[in-house]
Amino acid sequence: MATEFHNLQELRRSASLANKVFIQRDYSEGTACRFQTKFPSELESRLERTLFEDTVKTLNTFYAEAEKIGGQSYLEGCLACATAYLIFLCMETRYEKVLKKIAKYIQEQNEKIYAPRGLLITDPIERGMRVIEVSIYEDRGSSGSSSGSSSVSGSTAR
């Protein structure tokens, strides 16, 4: 919507980076890509818990889809092997397709939900799929940002 996007531009121009929260990976089910859905305490004042959990859960679903092992991925793997892996020069793998969907989803979430609240999500692929980085911005106009201090350890469960 026009207002949210306008806020994203304004965010760029008038806000300053105050803090960053990192959502770590959840390895309880193996090495597949999943992120923890625990709500970090730094975001309590900014964001509703359900919105955050929805975002992370949707991202987890996307990654599960990308890494799903089943008929289609086997077919892709066998076809690639049969063509001596040259097929990857012309074809996009399913993983890459899903990554594009994820990028679009994150952009959309940023525009609709996070930017109006002074937050920004960085695509995990840009951080080596290790963390989801949530940047917290303060309006430059507001003085004395207390957020700089905080040695709060991230995401204590409530």
Added chain:
Amino acid sequence: MKNCEYQQIDPRALSVSPLSAQSHTTEKKEQRPRRKWEVFPGKNRFFCDGRLILARQSGVLPLTLGLIVVTCGLFFAFDCPFLVKHLTVFIPVIGGALFVFVVISLLRTSFTDPGILPRATPDEAADIERQIDTSGSSTYRPPPRTKEILINQQVVKLKYCFTCKMFRPPRTSHCSLCDNCVERFDHHCPWVGNCVGKRNYRFFYSFIISLSFLTSFIFGCVIAHITLRSQAGKSLVQAIQESPASVVELVICFFSIWSILGLSGFHTYLVASNLTTNEDIKGSWSGKRGAEESGNPYSYNNIITNCCVTLCGPVPPSLIDRRGFVPPDEVIPAASSASEMELPHFSAKNDVNMEENCQDFSLSCTA
């Protein structure tokens, strides 16, 4: 004239802003925009403008390639004409197909990113240190080296990597030769001049399997060649004298077959049990604890599934973005490992120095 676009927010965080805008680098740097591979902190070499990656110590890759090419060349030149005449024309066809497959697998193994994890950004590293150092003591003590997590109800220790400044994900190991953390690290193979990890393990496996077939095939054909020659009323020595190249091939194949077949067998076992060489050598999941419960938590307990997952599973993309452009507002720190840097708004432990530039950072120093 290039317009100076001053952006508060790290442009990489916003997918709306096209990266190309920053790559028309404005301002102080008169040099051309640099690609990320040029500032990559690991010990790797890049070719074709970042498309191909190799370890800096390429080991004996030229020797491997040379041996394969020379042996096959001798085979096609000296043995095939005789065999085509006396046996069948399919011999060079099969040999040719195997040769092509071997070379392509080898090149793919050598030049593919094995699954290198990019080093932690300074902010991430600071966040991790803060999480560990919750006692709030002002003296800087090094973070504890391990963190324990549960994977499939089994306790796994994650180690902290001091070079990459992060806790290594499970099955990840730091290769000292390449100075990188590699996912699902198998081993660093000097014969292919690269680490073998998550992204190129299947290429490595195809390489050694096809190489086993190739060496056995050539060995068999050469034996057949010499046998046929000596059967036509000549002695063995005479047959060898007529075709000396065959002896060279025989010797090379004979010595390679033992090691290659052994390696193939070993890796087939690893694939079937979803293990890596690293884990097998360290005995991470076997014997040490003795109890039945400590098995491999990553195995699907089904040979077929393990094979399919390892060899035909989805290929994750390269995480190091070799061909992306380094954003112009980044400073490449001399000592620090991270090539990406952001505004240091908090953290006294941050060892990054920040240049004053046109962008307004005054408020970021309020921390």
